[in-house]
Amino acid sequence: MADCPRVTKKLPDNDRSTVLITGAAGYLGGVLRAGLRGIVKLRLSDRLPLPTPLCASEEFYHAELEDMMALQTAMRDVDAVVHLGGISAEAPWETILPANIVGTYNVFETARRCGVRRVIYASSHHVTGFYRRDRKVGVDDPVRPDTRYAVSKVFGEALGRLYADKHGLSVICQRIGVSRPAPPHRRSLSNWLSERDYVELTRRCLDAPDVHFQIVYGVSASSTGFYDDGAAAALGFVSGDDADRYRADVLDRNPAPEPAVESLFQGGSFCSVEFDADADRID
Numbered sequence: 525m526a527d528c529p530r531v532t533k534k535l536p537d538n539d540r541s542t543v544l545i546t547g548a549a550g551y552l553g554g555v556l557r558a559g560l561r562g563i564v565k566l567r568l569s570d571r572l573p574l575p576t577p578l579c580a581s582e583e584f585y586h587a588e589l590e591d592m593m594a595l596q597t598a599m600r601d602v603d604a605v606v607h608l609g610g611i612s613a614e615a616p617w618e619t620i621l622p623a624n625i626v627g628t629y630n631v632f633e634t635a636r637r638c639g640v641r642r643v644i645y646a647s648s649h650h651v652t653g654f655y656r657r658d659r660k661v662g663v664d665d666p667v668r669p670d671t672r673y674a675v676s677k678v679f680g681e682a683l684g685r686l687y688a689d690k691h692g693l694s695v696i697c698q699r700i701g702v703s704r705p706a707p708p709h710r711r712s713l714s715n716w717l718s719e720r721d722y723v724e725l726t727r728r729c730l731d732a733p734d735v736h737f738q739i740v741y742g743v744s745a746s747s748t749g750f751y752d753d754g755a756a757a758a759l760g761f762v763s764g765d766d767a768d769r770y771r772a773d774v775l776d777r778n779p780a781p782e783p784a785v786e787s788l789f790q791g792g793s794f795c796s797v798e799f800d801a802d803a804d805r806i807d
């Protein structure tokens with residue numbers, strides 16, 4: 525076992541909730557592991573090995589999302605699940621289907637069977653990617669997915685609503701913005717999510733009392749933000765980082781204008797993938 529750095533609040537073992545992170549070997553899984561150490565008991569699962577050794581307060585279960593029996597083993601006696609597993613970019617439907625459709629169903633159904641208190645579902649800002657950039661979008665606006673990947677995230681949100689209404693599961697869907705240590709390109713200046721803010725938002729989602737079903741946008745502060753993120757604020761989330769701090773640097777590193785279709789829509793390059801329509805017909 526490795527030592528656990530960055531412990532911010534050590535609690536007695538009998539006072540800590542157990543949180544399962546699916547997709548724990550991925551980028552956001554690593555960010556969340558570091559941010560929650562010492563605050564909750566961490567149970568981690570992925571189909572891939574973890575990139576760093578386990579700490580004494582962590583345990584790992586190898587689990588394919590398509591394997592419900594493996595998920596049931598990983599989810600036993602868990603208080604909450606943060607579902608990060610699956611495909612996180614555009615891919616052929618044959619790839620999206622098992623990971624993001626079947627796998628997401630398996631997570632929600634296993635959570636129901638295991639009596640999990642809350643599921644925090646990693647959705648994406650791409651579920652509203654085909655809104656134009658001059659439009660401020662809130663969680664009550666209709667979805668406009670920009671890829672097959674985004675459609676799978678719309679499915680996950682709808683499934684979460686079903687399991688909240690029909691089975692009483694507490695569900696929060698995070699429409700996660702561009703998640704990198706710093707904004708990587710022009711578009712991300714309007715929908716970047718810092719590592720620190722992702723952890724803080726997730727902690728608020730874990731701790732929020734009496735949530736039936738809620739969608740929130742996961743983004744850091746920005747003077748040009750795309751979203752009305754009042755739902756996250758209602759959970760007590762306050763951004764600690766601001767994309768404007770990086771604006772001059774990002775513009776210096778990206779002096780060329782964005783390609784035509786990308787520049788119109790909030791989903792950027794995801795909108796231009798396989799695009800063969802008339803952009804003028806998209807209001």
